[in-house]
Amino acid sequence: MGLYDLSHPIETGMPFFPGDPEPRVLPGRGAPPWQVSALELGTHTGTHIDAPSHRFPERKAISDFPPEHFVRSGLVVPVAGLGDDEPIELERLEPLRAAIRAGDVVVFATGWEQYWGEPRYFRHPYLSEAVAVLLAETGVAIVGIDALNVDSTAQGTSAVHERLLAADVLIVENLRGLDQLVPGRRYVFSFLPLPVRGGDGSPVRAVAWERDTRFD
Numbered sequence: 001m002g003l004y005d006l007s008h009p010i011e012t013g014m015p016f017f018p019g020d021p022e023p024r025v026l027p028g029r030g031a032p033p034w035q036v037s038a039l040e041l042g043t044h045t046g047t048h049i050d051a052p053s054h055r056f057p058e059r060k061a062i063s064d065f066p067p068e069h070f071v072r073s074g075l076v077v078p079v080a081g082l083g084d085d086e087p088i089e090l091e092r093l094e095p096l097r098a099a100i101r102a103g104d105v106v107v108f109a110t111g112w113e114q115y116w117g118e119p120r121y122f123r124h125p126y127l128s129e130a131v132a133v134l135l136a137e138t139g140v141a142i143v144g145i146d147a148l149n150v151d152s153t154a155q156g157t158s159a160v161h162e163r164l165l166a167a168d169v170l171i172v173e174n175l176r177g178l179d180q181l182v183p184g185r186r187y188v189f190s191f192l193p194l195p196v197r198g199g200d201g202s203p204v205r206a207v208a209w210e211r212d213t214r215f216d
């Protein structure tokens with residue numbers, strides 16, 4: 001029991017979505033003896049959260065949500081064993097479907113983080129549109145995945161983003177370490193973003209913990 005870190009480190013040379021700003025951590029030039037590094041990164045760098053304005057500019061930005069929106073109960077759905085660019089279909093969700101509630105976090109554990117830093121990472125599994133529709137209709141608050149994208153990066157699709165973000169369901173991508181969590185067990189998840197005013201997303205320090213964990 002304890003705090004489970006679900007975030008990839010931000011560093012120069014890390015994977016990033018094609019066309020996004022390339023992340024760099026540069027030596028700083030603070031007044032000696034102080035060290036102040038410079039960060040070059042996009043709002044969707046590494047483990048990050050998407051706001052509805054990522055796809056729909058007229059909809060809510062990340063700064064429009066209160067902090068408590070990003071800290072809530074939820075569960076992990078195991079979907080390991082999928083192949084390159086294979087969709088996650090409704091039947092993979094069925095064993096835990098009855099446990100999913102409005103306002104939940106639902107995180108899909110594909111195991112694809114094992115390819116982080118490799119070309120294959122960009123040919124990850126992705127959510128089917130039917131899964132996105134079900135989760136939006138259920139009223140979940142946040143959907144996450146341990147892959148680059150909830151849509152197919154290889155095919156360049158966007159239907160899952162559109163279904164979820166249109167329903168104000170936030171999206172967390174590039175999670176890691178989900179094998180630390182027991183599938184179907186309820187955890188508290190925190191995906192607190194940087195308070196970027198008007199931002200379409202933000203890197204997060206994603207963590208989870210057992211609901212009865214004490215931090216003394």
